[in-house]
Amino acid sequence: MDLPVIGNSVPKPAGGCSAGSCGSTAGQMNGLPDDVRRKVQDHPCYSEEAHHHFARMHAAVAPACNIQCHYCNRKYDCANESRPGVVSELLTPEQAVKKTLAVAAHIPQMSVLGIAGPGDPLANPERTFATFRMLAEKAPDIKLCVSTNGLALPAHVEELARHNIDHVTITINCVDPDVGAKIYPWIFWQNRRVFGREAAAILIEQQQQGLEMLVARGVLVKVNSVMIPGVNDEHLKEVSRIVKAKGAFLHNVMPLIAEAEHGTFYGVMGQRSPTPDELKTLQDACEGDMNMMRHCRQCRADAVGLLGEDRGAEFTLEKVAAMEIDHEAAMARRLELRAKVNAELEAKRARAHAPTVPAPQVVTLHRPAKTAQGRAVLMAVASKGQGVVNEHFGHAREFLIYEANEAGARLVGTRKTDLYCSGDDTCGDGESVLEKTIRALEGCEVVLCSRIGFEPWGKLEAAGIKPNGEHAMEPIEEAAMAVWREMLAAGKLAQPAPERKRA
Template identity: 40%
Template sequence: MTATLNVPTINFEQHPCFNPKVKGQFGRVHLPVAPKCNIQCNYCNRKYDCVNESRPGVTSTILSPSQALSYMEKVLEKEPRITVAGIAGPGDPFANPEETLGTMRLLRDKYPDLILCLATNGLGLKPEYIDEIARIGVSHVTVTINAIDPEITRKVYRWVRDEKNVYQGRKGAELLLKRQIAAVTGLKAAGVTVKINCIIMPGINDHHAVEVAKKMAELGADLFNAMAIFPTAETPFEGLTEPDGLTMAKIRKECEQYLPQMRHCTRCRADAVGLLGADQSEEFHGCLIDCSKKLIPVDTKDRPYVAVATVEGVLVNRHLGQADQFQIWEKTEAGFALVEERLAPEEGHGFERWQRVADVLKDCRAVLASGIGNNPKQILTQCGVLPVETAGSIATGLRAVYNGEDLAKLKGEQPAVGALGADSCGT
């Protein structure tokens, strides 16, 4: 049974995306905690560490839920007009449900008056997740639905992934549409305000947007946002032409027969912050990066250990990609103690390899290695394992992690001479 939305007294009129009258008075922040995606759109190119592009799918870094809370604190200190915290990628929130829901819980506990918002493609928005966001008090959800005809939908996506199964063509389109309709229906039953995003792609779905609006109105959606496609390099749709203002005005007028229209969307980055039309992402960029490097203390009941990539058990001197095993260490009253050694997963390529590493280290709060690539950094971080680069002694790395020290200083650490010293890092 779907839970009913549970929120304290919040002024929902202060959501600038849903209320154009306040777009110059109140702002929003997008927290980039969801890097994985479960579909591949033909117009989307997700990028990291990109400060020069302002569009969905782009972010400068990935945050863990605890890092997102720390960043939120700093944002509100500098910009108290922020009334909304949302998650809009750079992947999909419900391809990253633990990170998404964990972030929402932390925000609600810390800021009971904050408006919480999510943007999703709907594929992974299961009934149990709808129940949970209703309990947390996530009041606004945007679902991107580009067509309600499977023959049109199949043109928009290269593939759809459900758990470990990947679908293409009409089968994938039908699955996605089924889940999207169920998601909108479930959200409205839970009392959540629902906005529909529809990306307008000339020759693909520009003639069909009104049918999407009509169907979504039947399901009880509250707002419709017809968005002109932003042709993006290195995508199948990079050659499409962005619809002009007259075309978009005509489409919105047609869709307005069925649903109120959002006409002030700024096509935000996944790490956007500030007022609509006056984004402050560049201003907060340094703060965002600092928070992404900060180790937030983790409950030792959940992740009591630290993994180490080492050759001999004294120094951190093996690159993560070359490690065939990890030493697992813990902090005790007597110092640091070696718990066990674990075999690393067999070598492979891409996401699956690093996801397997994260699974092997799921009870570890961090992993120390002499070198770590960007892809494993992102995947390990979003899985709750902090990647730490250092070339020093194991004792120095363990001390920094467990004491919450500045980990950026470890990267330049020189290998220590001799044993592990007074920290009693022995077996």
């Protein structure tokens, strides 16, 4: 039986999806033309590989919005929340550029400035483009991108192209106005508020036209969709097919966030969010057609740092004002780090593509009996970046979810958790937080982490999740495959997965 040594190097067996549009971590990059790969190789939101190594920030310069979505309420912004549309501090373009330069000087991994709100960047074109213009002058190495609802996109495509914006994300939740009427109560269009189905039809038309115009200009387009159970969940398969056909590069299906405390229509009306399992099933179903993003963290409109971490509090206006920065030296450090990381990743890809040892010239008269392949296993990984298992279980704020099978290990999602070990006197609450973490890991059979305490070890095992701290500092895919092969050898993968407990 022939098992891959490094999971991500092996092409998937012929399945429902074409090479390059799905598959393992490196697979997402391998299938791309060189020019596209260069565009995404250090963009954490466009490349799963890059997200382990590069950081981004969102500049909150765009407060106004031209539509209302049922999952958003502009009134309820809170520093403790992490979700799109939320910011602590609105910035002027000048302040945003100052902050961006400060962040880029302190975090050399910083490669991208995005404008994603808290409203819609293209409903605030002067502020958005002023920020881009000034930053491009002072830090030409930083990529610029925007995330928009698409309503004002066709009107601004020319200007986006003029500012060398290579990456645009459009949130497209539907292509059918009847579905849209359940998601968007109104839009502001040509000097009036338009409601219901009519509003959704206009929005959809503008989004699709904007997508086509961007693709025609060679801009990479990512499509974000919010999965709303019972509203657009089935419909998103059609959305995925259509945006792929029109040339979108990547589709990111995210789970609805809806809590009554957020004051949103969905939160107040009791619309539920999808379970991690439902989300993954939909992402898997879309994957036959489309390159799917699995590493999105649904970050705030003023997020700073690697995906999954938020260092915004280190860069408030007040703190930034007090910083003394040598911008040229900072840019040199960034370029050096980027070259180093990209060289390492390039070498890794080259190793993955290297011809294997020539097969011995043996004529087999009988085909060896096909060994039963093991089933897929979901593993939760505690990592703080660089693509390795390097986080203590109790310190993990989130877990990367990998699916391992005979073809390799690949990221299929992320799950957030409350910090189990906060290290202060709230620790008496530790047990209930641990219970919550265990619930968040539903469906996983293994947890890979750098270390883990005795108590959580026992509780995880009791919940049917095997903790594993033996692969600390190893690349995630290799560690996951090593564990998977162990499970296979131990005969644990012949039977179906243990019955998953429903939360």
